[in-house]
Amino acid sequence: MVQKTKKIWMDGKLVNWDEAQVHVLTHTLHYGVGVFEGIRCYTTEDGKAAIFRLKEHVDRFFDSAHIVLMEIPFTREEICAAIRKTLLANEQPEGYIRPIAFLGEGEMGLHVRTNPVRVAVATWPWGAYLGEEGLKKGIRAKVSSFNRHHVNAAMTKGKVIGNYVNSVLAKWEVVKSGYDEAVLLDTEGYVAEGSGENIFIVRNGMLQTTPLTSVLPGITRDSVITIAQKMDIPVKEARFTRDEMYIADEMFFTGTAAEITPVREVDDRKVGPGKPGPVTKRIQAAFFDIVRGKNALFQHWLDVVR
Ligand SMILES: Cc1ncc(COP(=O)(O)O)c(C=O)c1O
Structure with missing residues (x-):
């Protein structure tokens, strides 16, 4: 089970974990066109919370979106700020960070043009993935x-x-x-x-x-x-x-x-x-x-x- 935290950043603002919901006709849920990242934050020896290679992860997030012709409606700096803000809101000194961009509800079928590109950032504690x-x-x-x-x-x-x-x-x-x-x-x-x-x-x-x-x-x-x-x-x-x-x-x-x-x-x-x-x-x-x-x-x- 993912360990629940307090907030998830969604489309520009922090919402409560339980309120970060999407409609069943979210396009990406049906066809899989969307992109995500996996980033880690570690507690350093002097007690700070530090994100590992944030810039490279956010750059890859935008590269992934570019590959699937998806335009993320935020700048790289805004996504970096959203990640920091979510970690702070969740008072997390350490853990996993999951930015995701997906096509929201609207049109269905493969050739969609007007569905909004939605973006979220969730964070949660996650220990060693393979034990x-x-x-x-x-x-x-x-x-x-x-x-x-x-x-x-x-x-x-x-x-x-x-x-x-x-x-x-x-x-x-x-x-x-x-x-x-x-x-x-x-x-x-x-x-x-x-x-x-x-x-x-x-x-x-x-x-x-x-x-x-x-x-x-x-x-x-x-x-x-x-x-x-x-x-x-x-x-x-x-x-x-x-x-x-x-x-x-x-x-x-x-x-x-x-x-x-x-x-x-x-x-x-x-x-x-x-x-x-x-x-x-x-x-x-x-x-x-x-x-x-x-x-x-x-x-x-x-x-x-x-
Ligand atoms: C398919 C695949 N290969 C490799 C990696 C390792 O990439 P990274 O070191 O950037 O997490 C990942 C994880 O993101 C992955 O999903």
């Missing part, structure tokens, strides 16, 4: 029978609501079989991403991640690449196959919700010794130091709310 134990000991992943979208079937550079049916089917499939997270292959059979995460493998001290073809340009993915470069850990963006995951020394998922979650097993094969490896641990520790304001080099990634 605290998963963060520490690693999770079990399974390649899903569902492929990631073909790049000319769905627009994978956008966080588009309808795209997530594919993720949900993959996630439900593998969880039903007893695994924690799905790995989706692209339509050519190469590893693409998790249901809501990018993927990294480590072999011989080198990090490797899928290039930005059929995957979402993850902000955590970008953070990991930047952190690794600062630590002189080599990084390669190149496609890899499912059996390259089997013989990797280490593997981990990255995402705003999943943060940096090690993978200890994939398709019933241990990854390396079956526990988080040294490169994963270094990157994970550096990431959590950064989000908690412990690394002066990366203060510019934090947007202090209060």
